[in-house]
Amino acid sequence: MKILVTAKRVEDPESKIKVKPDGSGIVQEGLKYKINPFDEIGVEEGLRLVAKHQGEVVVVSIGGKEVQEQLRHALAMGAHRAVWVNHTGPLDQFGIAALLQKVTEKEKPDLVILGKQSIDDDQNQVGQYLAEFLDWGQATFASKVESMESEQEKNKVPAVTLTADGKAVRVIREVDNGLATLECQLPAVVTTDLRLNTPRYASLPGIMKAKSKPIEELTPEKLGVDVTPKIQIVKLASPPARKAGIKVPDVATLVDKLRNEAKVV
Amino acid sequence: MPIVLIVAEQQPDGHLRKASLNAITAGKQLADKAGAELHIALIGKDPAKVADELKGTGAKAVHVGAAPELEHYLAETYAPVLATLATELKADFVGMASTAQGKDLLPRLAARLKAAMATDVTGLNGSGGDITFNRPMWAGNVFAEVKLTTPVKVFTVRATEFAAAGSGEGAAEVKTFTPKVEASKTKFVEFKEVKSARPELTEAKVVISGGRGTKGDFKEIEALADELGAAVGASRAVCDAGWVPNDLQVGQTGKVVAPALYVAAGISGAIQHLAGMKSSKTIVAINKDAEAPIFQVADYGIVADLFKVLPELRAELHKLK
Ligand SMILES: Cc1cc2nc3c(=O)[nH]c(=O)nc-3n(C[C@H](O)[C@H](O)[C@H](O)COP(=O)(O)OP(=O)(O)OC[C@H]3O[C@@H](n4cnc5c(N)ncnc54)[C@H](O)[C@@H]3O)c2cc1C
Numbered sequence: 001m002k003i004l005v006t007a008k009r010v011e012d013p014e015s016k017i018k019v020k021p022d023g024s025g026i027v028q029e030g031l032k033y034k035i036n037p038f039d040e041i042g043v044e045e046g047l048r049l050v051a052k053h054q055g056e057v058v059v060v061s062i063g064g065k066e067v068q069e070q071l072r073h074a075l076a077m078g079a080h081r082a083v084w085v086n087h088t089g090p091l092d093q094f095g096i097a098a099l100l101q102k103v104t105e106k107e108k109p110d111l112v113i114l115g116k117q118s119i120d121d122d123q124n125q126v127g128q129y130l131a132e133f134l135d136w137g138q139a140t141f142a143s144k145v146e147s148m149e150s151e152q153e154k155n156k157v158p159a160v161t162l163t164a165d166g167k168a169v170r171v172i173r174e175v176d177n178g179l180a181t182l183e184c185q186l187p188a189v190v191t192t193d194l195r196l197n198t199p200r201y202a203s204l205p206g207i208m209k210a211k212s213k214p215i216e217e218l219t220p221e222k223l224g225v226d227v228t229p230k231i232q233i234v235k236l237a238s239p240p241a242r243k244a245g246i247k248v249p250d251v252a253t254l255v256d257k258l259r260n261e262a263k264v265v
Numbered sequence: 266m267p268i269v270l271i272v273a274e275q276q277p278d279g280h281l282r283k284a285s286l287n288a289i290t291a292g293k294q295l296a297d298k299a300g301a302e303l304h305i306a307l308i309g310k311d312p313a314k315v316a317d318e319l320k321g322t323g324a325k326a327v328h329v330g331a332a333p334e335l336e337h338y339l340a341e342t343y344a345p346v347l348a349t350l351a352t353e354l355k356a357d358f359v360g361m362a363s364t365a366q367g368k369d370l371l372p373r374l375a376a377r378l379k380a381a382m383a384t385d386v387t388g389l390n391g392s393g394g395d396i397t398f399n400r401p402m403w404a405g406n407v408f409a410e411v412k413l414t415t416p417v418k419v420f421t422v423r424a425t426e427f428a429a430a431g432s433g434e435g436a437a438e439v440k441t442f443t444p445k446v447e448a449s450k451t452k453f454v455e456f457k458e459v460k461s462a463r464p465e466l467t468e469a470k471v472v473i474s475g476g477r478g479t480k481g482d483f484k485e486i487e488a489l490a491d492e493l494g495a496a497v498g499a500s501r502a503v504c505d506a507g508w509v510p511n512d513l514q515v516g517q518t519g520k521v522v523a524p525a526l527y528v529a530a531g532i533s534g535a536i537q538h539l540a541g542m543k544s545s546k547t548i549v550a551i552n553k554d555a556e557a558p559i560f561q562v563a564d565y566g567i568v569a570d571l572f573k574v575l576p577e578l579r580a581e582l583h584k585l586k
Contacts, residue, residue: 128372147507
């Protein structure tokens with residue numbers, strides 16, 4: 001099985017994000033960067049599938065040379081090789097999907113696994129755009145029935161499973177009011193939800209090995225994609241702050257406040 | 266005249282998903298600003314019954330497409346049908362509520378329409394041909410005003426930011442059509458519904474949420490919820506551990522709620538959790554740790570053991586009845 005996974009570089013989810021006073025962007029100083037947590041889950045699922053069925057995990061990231069850090073992270077987890085689409089400057093979900101379409105057509109994987117959303121833009125679009133551009137099936141928000149504490153999870157059993165004839169994948173999806181199961185003919189696009197797996201830590205030998213794994217460099221020009229954004233950010237603003245509340249000493253006071261001040265009970 | 270097309274959603278049980286009504290309100294606001302006409306689309310195996318509920322929401326027309334192949338929702342069968350409808354209507358804007366289905370379907374539909382898309386829209390600005398959308402980024406720590414530059418513009422609506430459309434506004438014309446359904450590379454296998462007698466999390470007036478501090482014991486959370494006719498919510502930690510269904514996760518990557526009263530018990534208040542409940546009218550936090558960040562957004566905080574506070578609170582509230 002050949003699996004293409006994505007590794008977007010995003011701000012550490014623990015960071016405090018602040019908007020610049022002129023609304024033109026966020027304050028970069030002091031921020032740490034990581035692989036998008038949902039993409040990391042995608043890398044893990046790819047590794048589990050390949051451990052079971054043999055094959056190769058190829059990781060792709062789009063951005064300036066700093067995204068090589070995220071590619072190395074995925075390689076240290078166990079991905080086999082990397083593709084870096086060298087691009088600086090604005091890029092929207094349409095452009096990202098168009099670039100990934102070209103990389104996919106070049107790599108011809110059986111499966112593309114992406115995070116359902118990246119925790120900076122929170123758009124939740126790229127996998128679906130990509131599936132439509134490729135005219136492939138899609139299974140978004142991949143999850144599983146077993147918990148993160150289950151035996152399956154401890155044994156790193158992939159939650160995305162191949163059907164008996166090996167021609168399709170079976171995916172359990174987190175949807176409103178329950179879990180939906182789909183079977184997608186391969187090749188297909190899968191996007192990950194939080195409870196698909198817990199990504200492994202990169203081992204020390206893994207980190208050493210990653211240093212010599214190949215990273216192929218591409219550009220939007222080489223791929224023949226015009227990435228002029230179709231989404232323009234006019235300005236950024238901080239959300240209105242909630243006014244500070246109070247601590248109450250006991251339940252009686254709480255109930256009194258809820259009844260007579262907030263008038264909600 | 267420009268056209269705003271809002272896609273309404275039918276639940277697997279055949280009922281209208283309520284968030285559709287909030288999306289229709291957003292569509293109405295957009296139509297007012299853009300000088301456009303509001304239309305509604307509804308497709309499925311048997312959408313006719315639901316179409317009646319949409320007639321009085323203030324739209325010009327409700328386009329109803331029924332086909333047996335649309336019984337189980339699939340992005341791959343729904344997107345082409347809606348794209349054809351949007352193209353025939355010459356829709357300028359296509360929107361839907363930011364439900365699981367909306368999030369799965371609209372980007373695929375947007376790709377088909379070669380349109381850019383804004384997810385989780387919380388507000389609209391501008392007029393005529395110059396419309397911008399407000400939407401959250403970075404777990405709601407930032408709100409962006411964005412402009413979509415493609416001819417067709419696609420968006421999903423954060424339901425908590427728009428009131429539900431009523432049913433007494435005019436009578437939309439119901440136009441039925443027969444969708445041509447394409448063969449799909451994806452097959453629906455099953456839907457396992459998590460049934461609950463409690464109100465829907467995203468629709469409830471009161472939500473009682475538990476975090477890791479419950480250690481998986483949700484009895485007191487549920488008892489208080491039942492006392493108040495409330496929905497139960499949870500933090501990621503709780504869903505990951507398998508203590509409650511995933512569907513109850515509130516936050517950046519789960520459900521967004523804005524009830525009149527939100528009670529967070531044993532939840533630390535990570536930004537990803539706050540992203541899903543910060544717009545609640547009144548927030549109560551119960552936490553043993555006086556430094557927990559949840560207290561920064563709580564109107565009323567109580568520093569104590571939740572296993573002591575919750576039963577007491579339930580007893581006190583019961584007395585009020
Ligand atoms: C990509 C990503 C997406 C995420 N999305 C979400 C999301 O959508 N929703 C979400 O909730 N989280 C999300 N998270 C996780 C989030 O960062 C936190 O880890 C999570 O919210 C913590 O859950 P918690 O508050 O229940 O647990 P903890 O942070 O462990 O807090 C438990 C709290 O319980 C208190 N406590 C313990 N015992 C008691 C007691 N007996 N009585 C009273 N208080 C007690 C403790 O003082 C503590 O404050 C996401 C994280 C990432 C990286």
